[in-house]
Amino acid sequence: MGKSLITLEHISKSYDGQLILDDLNLDIHENSFVTLLGPSGCGKTTTLRIIGGFEKPDQGRVVFDGQDITSLAPNKRQLNTVFQKYALFTHMSIEENIAFGLKIKNKPDSYIKDKIRYALKLVNLEGFEKRMPDSLSGGQQQRIAIARAIVNEPKVLLLDEPLGALDLKMRQDMQYELKRLKEELGITFIYVTHDQEEALTMSDHIVVMNQGYIQQEGSPETIYNEPENAFVADFIGDSNIIRATMVRDELVDILGTKFACVDKGFGENKPVDVVIRPEDVELVAPSEGTISGVVTDLTFKGVHYEMDVEACGYEWLVHSTRLSEVGTKVGIKVDPFNIQIMNVPVSEDEEAISETI
Amino acid sequence: MKLFKNAKSAFLMASPYLAWAVIFIVVPLAMVIYYGVTDASGAFTFDNIARISESGYFKALCRSIALAFISTVICFLLAYPLGMILASMKLTRNTYLVTLFILPMWMNFLLRTLTWMTLLEGKGVINTVLEFLHLPTINIINTSGAIVLGMVYNFLPFMILPIYNSLSRIDDNVINAARDLGADSVQTFLRITLPLSVPGIISGITMVFIPALTTFAISTMLGGSKILLIGNIIEQQFTLVYDWHLGSGLSIVLMIFILLNMIIESISDKEGGIF
Numbered sequence A: 001m002g003k004s005l006i007t008l009e010h011i012s013k014s015y016d017g018q019l020i021l022d023d024l025n026l027d028i029h030e031n032s033f034v035t036l037l038g039p040s041g042c043g044k045t046t047t048l049r050i051i052g053g054f055e056k057p058d059q060g061r062v063v064f065d066g067q068d069i070t071s072l073a074p075n076k077r078q079l080n081t082v083f084q085k086y087a088l089f090t091h092m093s094i095e096e097n098i099a100f101g102l103k104i105k106n107k108p109d110s111y112i113k114d115k116i117r118y119a120l121k122l123v124n125l126e127g128f129e130k131r132m133p134d135s136l137s138g139g140q141q142q143r144i145a146i147a148r149a150i151v152n153e154p155k156v157l158l159l160d161e162p163l164g165a166l167d168l169k170m171r172q173d174m175q176y177e178l179k180r181l182k183e184e185l186g187i188t189f190i191y192v193t194h195d196q197e198e199a200l201t202m203s204d205h206i207v208v209m210n211q212g213y214i215q216q217e218g219s220p221e222t223i224y225n226e227p228e229n230a231f232v233a234d235f236i237g238d239s240n241i242i243r244a245t246m247v248r249d250e251l252v253d254i255l256g257t258k259f260a261c262v263d264k265g266f267g268e269n270k271p272v273d274v275v276i277r278p279e280d281v282e283l284v285a286p287s288e289g290t291i292s293g294v295v296t297d298l299t300f301k302g303v304h305y306e307m308d309v310e311a312c313g314y315e316w317l318v319h320s321t322r323l324s325e326v327g328t329k330v331g332i333k334v335d336p337f338n339i340q341i342m343n344v345p346v347s348e349d350e351e352a353i354s355e356t357i
Numbered sequence B: 001m002k003l004f005k006n007a008k009s010a011f012l013m014a015s016p017y018l019a020w021a022v023i024f025i026v027v028p029l030a031m032v033i034y035y036g037v038t039d040a041s042g043a044f045t046f047d048n049i050a051r052i053s054e055s056g057y058f059k060a061l062c063r064s065i066a067l068a069f070i071s072t073v074i075c076f077l078l079a080y081p082l083g084m085i086l087a088s089m090k091l092t093r094n095t096y097l098v099t100l101f102i103l104p105m106w107m108n109f110l111l112r113t114l115t116w117m118t119l120l121e122g123k124g125v126i127n128t129v130l131e132f133l134h135l136p137t138i139n140i141i142n143t144s145g146a147i148v149l150g151m152v153y154n155f156l157p158f159m160i161l162p163i164y165n166s167l168s169r170i171d172d173n174v175i176n177a178a179r180d181l182g183a184d185s186v187q188t189f190l191r192i193t194l195p196l197s198v199p200g201i202i203s204g205i206t207m208v209f210i211p212a213l214t215t216f217a218i219s220t221m222l223g224g225s226k227i228l229l230i231g232n233i234i235e236q237q238f239t240l241v242y243d244w245h246l247g248s249g250l251s252i253v254l255m256i257f258i259l260l261n262m263i264i265e266s267i268s269d270k271e272g273g274i275f
């Protein structure tokens, strides 16, 4: 990964006395595809707006290529934005919308023309030059917003849920196109989404946010396989997240049964959360399992079966290509490598409690 | 069958408004046109309309157009920045402020104009104060300036409201997008904000220019009897001279001007702005 291009340092922002971003620190490397992932209202757009220059942080600095740009006007920043609600210029044709940035920069007409054709081809909307934005569907408008931003060849492209209005097929096509585009342009993408699958397939680096805090950042594999807390584990996909006790290094007590694991350094007899992905739960004969239970529900999901197994008072979510009928007694086994131990998330009141103890 | 029923009920629903429109719009209009194109004996003639070319009437028409135009321009120049300030404010505070600017509209129009008369008079409030302060007095009553002042004062809210409306409807992110694409604040204003507010500007212009063109109350009170507008002349035909035919004929001329004005405006509106 390249050198650091954008750095957010101790960014805080509140609206009407409500803290939206709290001491946010983030390093974005050159040529990376960084995704901000989090539930609605967690501050993703606000973070992008601060990077784009539409919002000034209450505290902290934004550094771009070694320069403090915290107070720099948006038009002076070497980045372009694809806005969440498209924000097309309704009084201009599609062609004029796309040409806007280039005309401001006084590019020659022939260059602009080529760029418009290139961009429309890229977003699969050839022949739309003379149409007005209002006459386009939401998905088409969204693609025009992408085209309008990329023709300017920015160093960094900020994309705020740019595929939100598209259907699944179009979405997948555009995901592919955007990745290709990124490779082609060789620029940095900062991408916002609340769709974990999209984040996992597209990014080099995922930043999971919740309530204005960064919960975890890392590669898609790390985020998926080694979530640091229950929020991340839960947000990144269906999971078995169970409150457990770390007996000692490499041994964890889950629902009263001791399981071997590979994590160390959590202390002895400490409360932890464990996450076990549904595809990592092995169903075996009752006698061979670490614990045993009964299948209570079965759904066919295409590639695999999804089963609920009631064991030790917990409803285990299991994905398997092998079917076990409802009512079957089964044993549950988990490979030690597939047990992910996480610190119990510190919410503010819990923190307060542990401090007073 | 269903359609017929719907059409019938739609007609029933609309009938009170239709009756209202017929009684208060169509009939008076028809009467104006009838009187306008007939003479005292009832014979058809264009003379009443043609008499606009007589120098007294023609001058009054030109003066009306000039004063209405000046008032509209002044209203626009005052209202646009104000509309921008109002639109850029937070919602809670701006409803309060917008009301403040609309407040004079709740007062009777004649009363408001009369107030200006007593303020501006030779021995009026303003001059009394100026005299008291040993400052030179102003002599503005019964001039075109006083009429323009009255027009601007009375019609300004009608310019502010539509402009404020169209400005406040522009999505912040559209402005942000322009900035994002490299436009500075002046370019953003000229290429985005101004064109997007054209519908508001046009209805503002219409709502100021037309009443300013036709008014006779303002010119009567603030212009004395010295400065006659076309509105005064028409009024006199009905209330003093009792020549309804000439009054109607001149009204038709005025209506043609208003229609022309509206046609030009609707064309420039359809073309996505005059800028």
Ligand SMILES: Nc1ncnc2c1ncn2[C@@H]1O[C@H](COP(=O)(O)OP(=O)(O)OP(=O)(O)O)[C@@H](O)[C@H]1O
Binding pocket: A015, A016, A020, A038, A039, A040, A041, A042, A043, A044, A045, A046, A047, A084, A194
């Ligand atoms: N201009 C504003 N004034 C007041 N509150 C705001 C403003 N902009 C955002 N907020 C609040 O800040 C919080 C974070 O908003 P933000 O738009 O960053 O969320 P988001 O993560 O982008 O969510 P979504 O996925 O729904 O777009 C929300 O609670 C929102 O209500």
Ligand SMILES: [Mg+2]
Binding pocket: A044, A045, A046, A084, A160
């Ligand atoms: Mg958002």
